[in-house]
Amino acid sequence: xxxxxxxxxxxxxxxxxxxxxxxxxxxxxxxxxxxxxxxxxxxxxxxxxxxxxxxxxxxxxxxxxxxxxxxxxxxxxxxxxxxxxxxxxxxxxxxxxxxxxxxxxxxxxxxxxx
Amino acid sequence: xxxxxxxxxxxxxxxxxxxxxxxxxxxxxxxxxxxxxxxxxxxxxxxxxxxxxxxxxxxxxxxxxxxxxxxxxxxxxxxxxxxxxxxxxxxxxxxxxxxxxxxxxxxxxxxxxx
Numbered sequence: 001x002x003x004x005x006x007x008x009x010x011x012x013x014x015x016x017x018x019x020x021x022x023x024x025x026x027x028x029x030x031x032x033x034x035x036x037x038x039x040x041x042x043x044x045x046x047x048x049x050x051x052x053x054x055x056x057x058x059x060x061x062x063x064x065x066x067x068x069x070x071x072x073x074x075x076x077x078x079x080x081x082x083x084x085x086x087x088x089x090x091x092x093x094x095x096x097x098x099x100x101x102x103x104x105x106x107x108x109x110x111x112x113x114x
Numbered sequence: 115x116x117x118x119x120x121x122x123x124x125x126x127x128x129x130x131x132x133x134x135x136x137x138x139x140x141x142x143x144x145x146x147x148x149x150x151x152x153x154x155x156x157x158x159x160x161x162x163x164x165x166x167x168x169x170x171x172x173x174x175x176x177x178x179x180x181x182x183x184x185x186x187x188x189x190x191x192x193x194x195x196x197x198x199x200x201x202x203x204x205x206x207x208x209x210x211x212x213x214x215x216x217x218x219x220x221x222x223x224x225x226x227x228x
Contacts, residue, residue, distance in 0.1 A: 036219075043118075043204055043219035089157065101147070101170050102217065104157040 002027045006090050006105035013080055013112050021075040021108045023064075023090035031092040033057075033066050033073040034102070038087045047075075047088070080112045116141065118220035120205050126226045132193040135223045139186050139207030145169075146188040147217065148180060151202040160203075163188055164210075192225075200227045 007022040025031065032051045036044040048057030053068035062077045073090060090105040119138040127133050139146050147170075148160040159172040163182035180190040186207070192199055202224050206217035 034216075041221075043120075043221045044206075044217075045219070046216050049216060091157075101159050101162060101172075102149075102157075103159075106156045 002031070002092060002094055002103045004090050004092055004103055004105035006088075006108050008106075008108070009087075010109040010111055013110070015082055015112055015114055016079045017112075019075070019077040019080045019084075019110065021088055021090075021110070023073045023075065023105060025071050025073065025090075025092050027071075027092055027094060027103075029094060031094055033064070034091045034093070035062070035064055035073070035075050036089045036091060036104075038089065038107070040086075044089065080110070082112045082114060085110055085112045118205055118207050118218055120203075120220035120223050122223060123221065124224050124226075126228060127195050128228050129195055129197060131195050132191060133195060133225060134189055134191045135203055135205075135225075137188045137190075137205030137207075137220060139188070139205075140218055143207035143209050143218070144186055145208045145210060145215070146182055146186060147206050147208075148188070148190050149204045149206065150174075151204055151222070152200070157204075160190065195227045197227050200225060 003026045005024050034049045035047040037047045038044050048059045050057040050066035056065045064073050064075045087107045087109045089107045091102045121136045145164045147162040151157050162170040166182045177193045182188045202222045204222045206219045208215040
């Protein structure tokens with residue numbers, strides 16, 4: 001079945017540091033890929049998405065590129081802020097049209113310090 | 115524009131009881147899905163409804179059930195509660211069921227089973 005593997009956390013960075021959170025996936029067909037973020041006490045918020053190979057999703061300074069050859073969708077940000085501290089989830093929806101059935105990674109907690 | 119509303123936000127039950135959680139999707143969204151989030155298992159898909167029909171179901175026992183009403187509002191029910199059912203239950207809505215559709219999540223209902 002489909003699966004998503006994320007790097008283990010927590011990741012602790014100083015403000016303005018460069019961020020990379022690795023995400024690889026296994027899926028049949030042509031999945032869409034997503035990054036969601038969860039702040040303490042809240043639900044998930046979509047951060048960015050990519051629906052086909054070589055697409056780059058971007059939002060709020062975060063970027064991720066859909067790499068079919070390496071089955072990866074790594075999240076990057078050039079300069080993190082304290083307000084970016086949260087848990088980040090990589091997810092995929094399968095290619096059969098069932099948008100609501102997302103497969104999530106285990107989440108990576110990011111803590112940004114001054 | 116109102117987001118996805120889940121009620122109640124917090125509840126405490128004892129083993130053997132049952133619980134009903136409610137979800138009001140974003141106006142115009144016809145697809146509602148439910149996820150269970152626990153520290154041990156992460157985010158797991160429960161079920162998906164579209165136009166009052168269950169389209170997909172995750173790997174959960176029959177004690178977990180749901181339904182969707184004609185106004186797209188959804189409820190999920192868990193009967194004969196077990197300690198392991200303690201979790202954050204997240205509802206998400208989307209306009210349609212395309213694989214590229216974005217899910218918008220509610221803040222969740224946190225269930226504690228004693």
